[in-house]
Amino acid sequence: MNIEISNVVKKYGILTVLDVEELTFKSGHSYGIVGPNGSGKTTLFKCITNIITDYSGTVLIDGRDVREVNEILLSVGIVLDGMSVYENQTGLFNIEYFSKLRGEYNSEFALELARELELEDVLKRQVRTYSYGMIKKLILLIALLHEPKILILDEPFRGLDAETVSWFKKYLKKLTDKGMTLLISSHVKEDIVSLCEEVVVIKKGQIDNQINLAEFQEKLIRDVVTTNQDGFIAILEATNYYYQVRSTGIRVNIRDERWKSVKDQLDQQGIDITSLAIVHILDNKMN
Numbered sequence: 001m002n003i004e005i006s007n008v009v010k011k012y013g014i015l016t017v018l019d020v021e022e023l024t025f026k027s028g029h030s031y032g033i034v035g036p037n038g039s040g041k042t043t044l045f046k047c048i049t050n051i052i053t054d055y056s057g058t059v060l061i062d063g064r065d066v067r068e069v070n071e072i073l074l075s076v077g078i079v080l081d082g083m084s085v086y087e088n089q090t091g092l093f094n095i096e097y098f099s100k101l102r103g104e105y106n107s108e109f110a111l112e113l114a115r116e117l118e119l120e121d122v123l124k125r126q127v128r129t130y131s132y133g134m135i136k137k138l139i140l141l142i143a144l145l146h147e148p149k150i151l152i153l154d155e156p157f158r159g160l161d162a163e164t165v166s167w168f169k170k171y172l173k174k175l176t177d178k179g180m181t182l183l184i185s186s187h188v189k190e191d192i193v194s195l196c197e198e199v200v201v202i203k204k205g206q207i208d209n210q211i212n213l214a215e216f217q218e219k220l221i222r223d224v225v226t227t228n229q230d231g232f233i234a235i236l237e238a239t240n241y242y243y244q245v246r247s248t249g250i251r252v253n254i255r256d257e258r259w260k261s262v263k264d265q266l267d268q269q270g271i272d273i274t275s276l277a278i279v280h281i282l283d284n285k286m287n
C-alpha cells in the first residue's frame with residue numbers, strides 16, 4: 001500500500017511541528033525516518049494513522065483519505081514508543097483483546113509468534129509482572145498479528161536484547177519481501193541501514209533530506225590524516241575529488257576503487273596515512 005502525504009501542516013498553538021509538502025512511501029518499500037529529538041517523526045506517524053487528525057493537508061493510503069475512510073487503518077500496524085497494554089491483565093488476554101478489535105483472532109499464529117519471541121511461558125502472567133523488554137515484545141507481537149500491509153514502528157528496538165532485535169529484523173525483512181511497507185524511526189544507525197532502502201531525514205518538522213541507501217552502498221566517507229596534508233590535498237585537487245578540511249582530518253567522499261587509486265598516488269609520493277576513520281553517510285545526516 002502507498003502512502004502519499006501532501007501539504008500536511010500540524011501546529012500546537014502557534015508552533016508548527018510538522019510541515020511536509022510532498023512525501024510518498026511506496027508499497028513494499030522500507031523507509032527509515034530519522035532526525036533529532038522533537039523533529040516531528042512521531043507526529044508524522046500519528047498523522048498517517050489518524051491518531052492526530054487536526055492537521056491541514058492530506059494523507060492518502062492507496063489513494064484514499066485516511067480521515068475519511070477509517071477502514072484503511074485496519075491494514076496498518078503501528079507501534080509507538082511508550083505505548084501501553086492492560087497491565088492488570090495477562091499477556092494472552094491483551095493479545096486476544098487487541099487482535100479481536102481488528103478482526104479475527106488467530107490463536108495458532110499468536111502462539112507461534114510468542115514461541116519465537118520466547119514469551120510463551122509468561123503469556124498467562126499479568127503484564128505488570130513483565131520486564132520492560134517483555135512488554136515491548138508483547139506490543140510488537142500484537143502489531144504483527146494481522147500481518148499488516150503497512151507497519152509503522154517508532155523506536156521499536158529500544159530496550160530489547162541483541163538476540164530479540166536480530167529476530168525482529170529478520171522477521172521484518174520477511175514481511176517487506178512479501179510486499180509490506182515499513183516505516184521505522186530509530187536513532188540507531190545500524191537498525192536503519194540493516195532494514196531500510198531509503199532514509200527520510202526530518203528536521204524541525206520539515207523534510208531535510210531523502211537518501212537512497214542503495215546508492216551509497218559502495219561509497220564511504222573517510223576522515224584521513226597523513227604525514228603531508230598539503231600533498232594529499234594536491235592529489236585530491238588534481239583528480240577533482242570532493243574533499244573537506246576538518247579538525248578530524250581531510251574528509252573524502254569517494255567510491256572504493258577511486259580511493260585505491262588515491263592511495264597508490266600517496267604511496268608514490270611517499271605520504272603515509274597516520275589515521276583513517278570510516279564515517280557512514282548516515283552519521284552526517286541522522287542527528
Ligand SMILES: Nc1ncnc2c1ncn2[C@@H]1O[C@H](COP(=O)(O)OP(=O)(O)OP(=O)(O)O)[C@@H](O)[C@H]1O
Nearest residue numbers: 012017018035036037038039040041042043044081
Ligand atoms: N501534545 C503536544 N503538545 C504540544 N507540543 C507537542 C505535543 N506533542 C508533541 N509536541 C511537540 O511537537 C514536536 C515534535 O514532536 P515529536 O514527538 O513528533 O518528535 P520526534 O521527532 O518523534 O522526537 P523523538 O525523537 O524525541 O521521539 C516537539 O517539539 C514536541 O515538543
